[in-house]
Amino acid sequence: MSLIKQILQGDQLTLARIITQVENDTAEGHRALDELFPYTGRAHIIGITGPSGAGKSTLVNSLVKLLRERTKETRIGVIAVDPTSPFTGGALLGDRVRMRDISNDEQVFVRSMATRGALGGLTRTVPAVVQVMDAAGYDPILVETVGAGQAEVEIASLAHTTLVVEAPGLGDDVQAIKAGILEIADILVVNKADWLGADGVVQILRSMLELGYSQKLNGSSSLEPANWIPPIIPTVATEEKGIQELIDAIVKHKLFIRKNGDWLKRDRKRLETWLEQLFENELRSHWRNASAHENYANIINLMVSRKISPYLAVKKLIKD
Amino acid sequence: MDKKIRVLIAKPGLDGHDRGAKVIARAFRDAGMEVIYTGLRQTPEMIANAALQEDVDVVGLSILSGAHMSLVPRVMELLKTNKQDKVLVFVGGIIPEEDAVELKKLGVRAVYGPGTVTTAVVEDIQKAIK
Numbered sequence: 308m309s310l311i312k313q314i315l316q317g318d319q320l321t322l323a324r325i326i327t328q329v330e331n332d333t334a335e336g337h338r339a340l341d342e343l344f345p346y347t348g349r350a351h352i353i354g355i356t357g358p359s360g361a362g363k364s365t366l367v368n369s370l371v372k373l374l375r376e377r378t379k380e381t382r383i384g385v386i387a388v389d390p391t392s393p394f395t396g397g398a399l400l401g402d403r404v405r406m407r408d409i410s411n412d413e414q415v416f417v418r419s420m421a422t423r424g425a426l427g428g429l430t431r432t433v434p435a436v437v438q439v440m441d442a443a444g445y446d447p448i449l450v451e452t453v454g455a456g457q458a459e460v461e462i463a464s465l466a467h468t469t470l471v472v473e474a475p476g477l478g479d480d481v482q483a484i485k486a487g488i489l490e491i492a493d494i495l496v497v498n499k500a501d502w503l504g505a506d507g508v509v510q511i512l513r514s515m516l517e518l519g520y521s522q523k524l525n526g527s528s529s530l531e532p533a534n535w536i537p538p539i540i541p542t543v544a545t546e547e548k549g550i551q552e553l554i555d556a557i558v559k560h561k562l563f564i565r566k567n568g569d570w571l572k573r574d575r576k577r578l579e580t581w582l583e584q585l586f587e588n589e590l591r592s593h594w595r596n597a598s599a600h601e602n603y604a605n606i607i608n609l610m611v612s613r614k615i616s617p618y619l620a621v622k623k624l625i626k627d
Numbered sequence: 628m629d630k631k632i633r634v635l636i637a638k639p640g641l642d643g644h645d646r647g648a649k650v651i652a653r654a655f656r657d658a659g660m661e662v663i664y665t666g667l668r669q670t671p672e673m674i675a676n677a678a679l680q681e682d683v684d685v686v687g688l689s690i691l692s693g694a695h696m697s698l699v700p701r702v703m704e705l706l707k708t709n710k711q712d713k714v715l716v717f718v719g720g721i722i723p724e725e726d727a728v729e730l731k732k733l734g735v736r737a738v739y740g741p742g743t744v745t746t747a748v749v750e751d752i753q754k755a756i757k
Contacts, residue, residue: 319679319680319709320679320682320709320710320711323679323680323681323682324682326682327633327682331630331631391661392656392657395656395657395658395659396631396659397655397656397657397658397659397660397661397662398656398661398662399652399653399656399662399664400661400662400663400664401663401664401666403663403664403665403666403677404664404665404666407666407673410665410669410673410676410677411670411672411673411676413676416680417677417680417681418680418681419661419663419681421631421661423631
């Protein structure tokens with residue numbers, strides 16, 4: 308039986324094994340994706356990012372639970388990324404601890420992934436794993452990044468809708484106007500809204516948006532749709548408070564980007580980013596295999612003895 | 628890329644002591660494996676479901692409640708139903724000798740009691756996977 312038939316029939320073991328192959332970047336994984344790719348491009352990809360301890364996993368748990376209650380036939384995919392140790396290469400993937408309510412639901416497929424050295428909050432093979440789940444008919448697919456501070460913005464080029472989750476006690480208003488993850492938010496979530504200081508966080512985010520959107524409304528160009536202003540949704544994920552409102556906002560954003568063409572633009576952008584990344588990797592490994600190691604060592608020696616600069620070294624390598 | 632060994636560490640049943648589970652999870656992490664930790668009070672169904680979706684090579688069950696003779700066989704049965712009988716299962720906790728013999732008959736690879744050195748567990752598993 309073909310792969311696609313097996314996974315469309317809900318064979319979770321086949322799906323899990325294909326994901327492993329894709330995650331390990333094997334030839335078998337590549338072949339599987341070749342076969343599955345025509346069936347992708349349908350799922351709504353929702354990114355969830357924010358600092359460690361803001362409540363991303365707990366939010367995913369209650370979000371998925373209520374989404375499933377709303378529409379019984381939806382099958383939901385979840386990818387949860389946690390960091391790999393830079394010292395041992397091992398990882399402790401603990402997002403499932405917070406996802407109790409959905410861990411027994413056969414219509415929900417949760418996969419934990421380690422960053423395996425990638426920066427940016429995701430791991431290199433996440434886009435491919437998303438496509439596999441998409442082909443298998445999971446829609447929406449939620450992608451939870453590692454605890455992200457400022458620079459981990461890769462999720463925005465992957466997701467149709469990006470949620471940035473904040474919580475009280477994590478920083479002041481200068482943090483909020485720095486460049487970084489707040490800029491990528493389609494929806495801002497203030498979790499732990501029952502905690503002291505939550506109103507303050509909402510205020511800060513609101514004033515940050517006002518600073519930014521007056522410019523946008525004046526017609527400065529941006530990738531984002533000119534008149535989508537990220538809503539700020541307070542939630543208490545542990546008590547499922549605010550989650551219905553959050554789902555409404557997600558659905559609204561989906562309809563919005565479908566209507567204004569941004570859905571397709573984002574899809575194109577996503578595939579372009581992915582292609583560039585694969586192409587770079589391929590070129591690099593191709594070049595590594597092809598270029599003589601002696602030559603490489605020589606050039607490093609020349610740099611160490613300060614005979615040529617790194618810039619000249621690169622030019623030399625490309626010429627040779 | 629090297630294939631990473633993926634391990635599920637789970638605590639089935641009702642006891643609330645997860646220090647052992649966390650220590651062993653940490654030891655596997657430090658040995659370069661990817662460890663999925665699912666937390667307290669898991670049902671055998673939740674454990675088998677996680678093992679399936681995460682496509683793990685190893686499942687470690689930590690049980691201190693004395694309910695191992697009902698919980699472990701159920702997990703083994705579910706793994707088999709899911710066609711995951713190749714997954715290596717080990718049990719840690721307070722398990723009487725005669726029970727350990729029974730569990731091994733069911734296919735449990737090893738049973739570790741108090742005082743086991745974590746590096747020994749890691750080495751056992753690494754050897755068995757190779």
